[in-house]
Amino acid sequence: MLTRLRKARRENRIEQQLRQFIYPKVLIIDEMGYLPMSREEAGLFFRLLSRRYEKASLIITSNKSFVDWGEIFNDQVLATAINIKGESYRLKEKRKAGLLGSAPKPIEPSTN
DSSP states (O other): OHHHHHHHHHTTOHHHHHHHHHSSSEEEEOSTTSSOOOHHHHHHHHHHHHHHTTTSEEEEOOSSOGGGHHHHHTOHHHHHHHOOOSOOHHHHHHHHTTSSOOOOOOOOOOOO
16 A cells, blocks of 8 residues: 555655545554554554544554553654554454453543
8 A cells, every 4th residue: 555655656646545445434454563664654644644634434454552552663652653542453352352451541530
């Protein structure tokens, strides 16, 4: 996917290529973080996610914790900007199976 995006950028047809990746109702990105991304790839990936946000579903699998995504993108700020909220599917399944403790409880603001 990133190879296609890089090539499209070089050929001045990035918008066309982004539309192809935005079109599917569900986009599955498997094993993200297996290889680190260059800054160019990270920027293209962020652009893709920004375009899909609240328009279509995205499933990302990774063996990396979200706190390690700065290494994947070679940019901690960009990794933080992606800001995927909620507990991962894998963690939810481990909790259901009793392999982890209960879900963390939100911290209530102090009224003092």
